[in-house]
Amino acid sequence: MSNELNDRLRAALRPVDPGERFTQGVLARIAREPPRVPVAAQRAVRRVGLRWLSGALLAILATGFLVAHQWRAQHAQRGEAARQQVMEALRLTSEKLDLAYRVVKDKEHSGA
Amino acid sequence: MLTRALAGEAAAFGMLVRTHQRSVYSLALRMLSDRHEAEDLAQEVFLGLHRNLSSVESPAHLAFWLRRVTLNRAIDRLRREPRQTVPLEDASSLVIDATEQRDPLLQRRLRALLGQLPPAPRAVLLLRYQEDLNPNEIARTLNMSINTVKSHLKRSLATLRERIGDGANPGAGKTELGCLPDEAG
Numbered sequence: 001m002s003n004e005l006n007d008r009l010r011a012a013l014r015p016v017d018p019g020e021r022f023t024q025g026v027l028a029r030i031a032r033e034p035p036r037v038p039v040a041a042q043r044a045v046r047r048v049g050l051r052w053l054s055g056a057l058l059a060i061l062a063t064g065f066l067v068a069h070q071w072r073a074q075h076a077q078r079g080e081a082a083r084q085q086v087m088e089a090l091r092l093t094s095e096k097l098d099l100a101y102r103v104v105k106d107k108e109h110s111g112a
Numbered sequence: 113m114l115t116r117a118l119a120g121e122a123a124a125f126g127m128l129v130r131t132h133q134r135s136v137y138s139l140a141l142r143m144l145s146d147r148h149e150a151e152d153l154a155q156e157v158f159l160g161l162h163r164n165l166s167s168v169e170s171p172a173h174l175a176f177w178l179r180r181v182t183l184n185r186a187i188d189r190l191r192r193e194p195r196q197t198v199p200l201e202d203a204s205s206l207v208i209d210a211t212e213q214r215d216p217l218l219q220r221r222l223r224a225l226l227g228q229l230p231p232a233p234r235a236v237l238l239l240r241y242q243e244d245l246n247p248n249e250i251a252r253t254l255n256m257s258i259n260t261v262k263s264h265l266k267r268s269l270a271t272l273r274e275r276i277g278d279g280a281n282p283g284a285g286k287t288e289l290g291c292l293p294d295e296a297g
Contacts, residue, residue, distance in 0.1 A: 005273050006241070012219035013226075013242040015138040018151060022137065025151075026129050026158045027122070033159070043166060 114171055125165075129158050132175065135243065136182050142238055143186035145227040153189065157182050179243060180253050187231045218276075225275060229268060232256075236264040 113131075116124035136157055141150035160181060161168075168174045226234055232254070239250045247265065251258045 005269065005276065008218065008222060008276075009237070009241040009272075010244075011215065012222040013138075013142065013238065015134040015242060016141065017134045018137040018154065022133055022151060022154070023126060023129050026133075026155050027126055029155060029159055030122075030125070030162050033162075 114168065114174060118165055118168075125162060128161075128174070132178050133158075135175070136178050138242055139179065139182045139238055140186055142223065142226060142242070143183065143231065143234060144189065149189070153185055154182070157185065176253060179239065180255075183235045183239075183254065187235065190231045222272070222276075225272060233264040233268045236261055237268055240265060 113124050113127050117128050133154065137150060137154040140153040140157075141147060144150050144153065157178060161174075161178065164177075168177060226237060229237070235254055236250055236256075239245045239253060240247075245253065247258055247261045250256070251261045254261070
C-alpha cells in the first residue's frame with residue numbers, strides 16, 4: 001500500500017510543461033524591463049567598487065589620524081605657552097613684592 | 113548555458129527558462145491550484161532570477177534557488193489571500209471514492225486532496241514526489257528542521273492513505289473534489 005501510494009503520488013505529481021508560450025512570455029517581460037548591465041560587468045564594477053571603497057576608508061582613517069595628531073600637538077603647544085606666561089607673571093609679581101619689601105625696610109631703618 | 117546567461121546572452125537565458133519551467137510552473141500550479149496565478153508567479157520567479165543571476169553559483173544552486181523562491185512566493189501569496197484549506201485531521205469530507213480506481217481520475221483526486229492541505233505540508237509533499245528530493249534536501253529548501261519534514265511527510269501520507277483506502281461514505285468527497293481544477297483541461 002505504501003509503495004503503491006508513493007507511485008500514485010509520483011504519477012499524479014508529474015511536472016507539467018507550461019509550453020513555449022510561457023517561455024516567450026517570460027522573455028517578453030524581461031525585454032520590457034529597463035536595460036541592465038551584463039552580469040560580468042556588474043561583478044567587475046563591484047570588484048572595482050570594493051577596492052575604491054576600501055581605499056577611501058583607509059584615506060579617511062589616515063586623514064583622521066593626522067588631524068587628531070596635529071590637534072593634540074597644537075593643544076600641547078598652547079598649554080606650554082600658557083604655562084610659561086603664568087610663570088613669567090609669577091616671577092614679575094615676586095620681583096615687585098621684593099622691591100616693595102625692600103622699600104618698606106629702608107624706610108623703617110631711616111625712620112629709626 | 114549558465115555561464116553564457118551570466119554573460120548576458122538572452123538566448124542562453126531562454127534555454128535556462130525552458131529547462132526549469134516545468135518544475136517551477138508545476139510547483140506554483142500545485143501550490144496555488146490556479147493556472148493563471150501559477151503562470152504569473154512562475155514568470156515572476158524567472159524575472160527575479162534574471163535580476164539576481166549574478167548570485168547563482170552553479171546549476172545545482174540554480175535548481176535549489178528556483179524551488180526555494182517559487183515555494184516561498186507561493187506560501188506568501190497563500191498567506192496574503194488564504195484559500196480554503198482543511199487541516200489533515202479534519203479532512204474527512206475529502207474521502208476518495210475507492211470504487212473509482214481508474215488512474216486519471218484517481219490522480220486528479222490525489223492532486224485535489226493535496227490542494228486542500230495547508231501550505232507547508234503541501235510544499236513538503238511536492239518536493240518529495242514531484243521533485244524527488246530526499247528529506248534533507250527538502251529541509252534545506254524550505255528552511256525547516258529535518259524532523260519537521262519527516263513529521264509532515266508521515267502525517268500527510270498516513271492521512272492520504274487513509275482517505276484512499278477508505279471506501280466508506282463513497283459519495284462524501286465527490287462534489288468537493290470534483291470542483292477543483294483539472295490540470296489537463
